Amino acid sequence: MTDAVLVAGAPSAGVTSLVAALRERLPEVDVTEEGGAEVAVAVLAVSAVAPPVPSDCAVLEAAAARANAVVGAVTKVDAHRRWREVLAEVSTRYPDVQWVPTCAAPHLGAPDVAALADAVRTALRAAPAGEVARIRNLRSCRSALVREQRSARSGSSALRIGLHRERLALGRYTRERCAGLRTEFRAVAAEMPRRSADRVQESLRAAADALVRDVDTRIDHRLADLADRLGAPALDQAPPPVVPQWDGPPTVSRRAERGLTLALGAGFGLGIAVAAGRVFAALAPWLSVGAQAAGAVLGVLLTGWLVSTRELMHDRAVVDRWVCDVVGTLRGYADDRVAGRLLDAELHLGPVLAARAAEESDGVTHRIALIDAELRTLRRRS
Structure with missing residues (x-):
């Protein structure tokens, strides 16, 4: 069965362009914006214009919860000089994810998604299958949500x-x-x-x-x-x-x-x-x-x-x-x-x-409750 790669992110993150560029680089992989029930790798797309807001984080975490492995992509690095600050921010917020700078549809020159494609291939080879990987990803998402909740309370x-x-x-x-x-x-x-x-x-x-x-x-x-x-x-x-x-x-x-x-x-x-x-x-x-x-x-x-x-x-x-x-x-x-x-x-x-x-x-408490419920279900099956 062909491995499924889900590309998810905010509308301004250039998800469609990233899907098209990855399909050219990974013809053997089913790269999609929707994804089915089983997703091998989730590519989390974040625009280099600014760090993700809570609504963007909800989209990214929902996509990560469906996949066996996760790779991060900071897009549009050719158009925004402060992309390194965004990269540092998301790396701190999601330390378990490998983040790669990319430009899928640059104004000048060819797309630069080679590093991201290599990271996806590596994740496909190393991604564990089944419910064990699912539990691991859910726990990682839950930890990120707890950190986000603490940050929100410190306002x-x-x-x-x-x-x-x-x-x-x-x-x-x-x-x-x-x-x-x-x-x-x-x-x-x-x-x-x-x-x-x-x-x-x-x-x-x-x-x-x-x-x-x-x-x-x-x-x-x-x-x-x-x-x-x-x-x-x-x-x-x-x-x-x-x-x-x-x-x-x-x-x-x-x-x-x-x-x-x-x-x-x-x-x-x-x-x-x-x-x-x-x-x-x-x-x-x-x-x-x-x-x-x-x-x-x-x-x-x-x-x-x-x-x-x-x-x-x-x-x-x-x-x-x-x-x-x-x-x-x-x-x-x-x-x-x-x-x-x-x-x-x-x-x-x-x-x-x-x-x-x-x-x-x-909102974060509701998402944590959903993750906890799914974790309990997976533990009963195992």
Whole structure:
């Protein structure tokens, strides 16, 4: 009786092309997509575009359960550069199966199914016959299903781990951005010219608004990547952040400080005026009146310079403290925004992943029950 080889896989795996190519290579073998009750070898076809999803795995495992031996084929390797990742994934998921890269209908060149044909011939020669092989294949399929069930149940754990990693990454990002903003504007405040505090305030408010929006955009990107890694639906668009409004630097009465500065400056200026008058009088005695006037003018100028410089240093100190307060408030707001967005993501993704895991687990449990029933039947016969 001619040996039957069943080729099974998802519709996108190129099963028909693979059947045609194997028929040319194995004319002595009955290669088919359907297969009868007795199948010597099952060829499990997986497209190189992406690893098989649970529905594809169900097709592959059903085909493997009908055969005495199994060979795996990663198809379309000529069209997808990441086929090695798919090969590694399916090899890990089904370690008892030999997986061979193939291209049955390439866009350029001849089909490359020689290695797969050799693997099928080897499997035909080594495939055990009868119910012993059937039991062995059923047990292998059952082990794969149990691993798949455990993987499906770990979705919630993967979500928690992913959110924790995102929280750490986003927290580090906000800390670094806020520290850089504080350093930048403290340097600006230290060199602030006279009557420019308003411009510094406007610049800091604009930079804070940009930082808040940048943090929110980064949260969107990282949550979208997390949902994509978990295979969950994309999150709803979050409302735009409400950027806090900060008051300007506090204005306090400086009457006492200004009076003290004027008194000290006046004393300093008077001392300079007297000293300058004596120097000018010694150098030019005939100009004693003019020397005293020049000393007085110099003293007044120095007094004004001292008072204005002291006020400028005071303004710089006030703006510096205000910058630190604003950045501290901004960091707290950014941390709250990160925590709130991640909590919303957990509330949205948690039920979705839990429902999907329960559905997949129920399907796998049903398939395991069918395999167990068939194994019990085969054991009674033997």
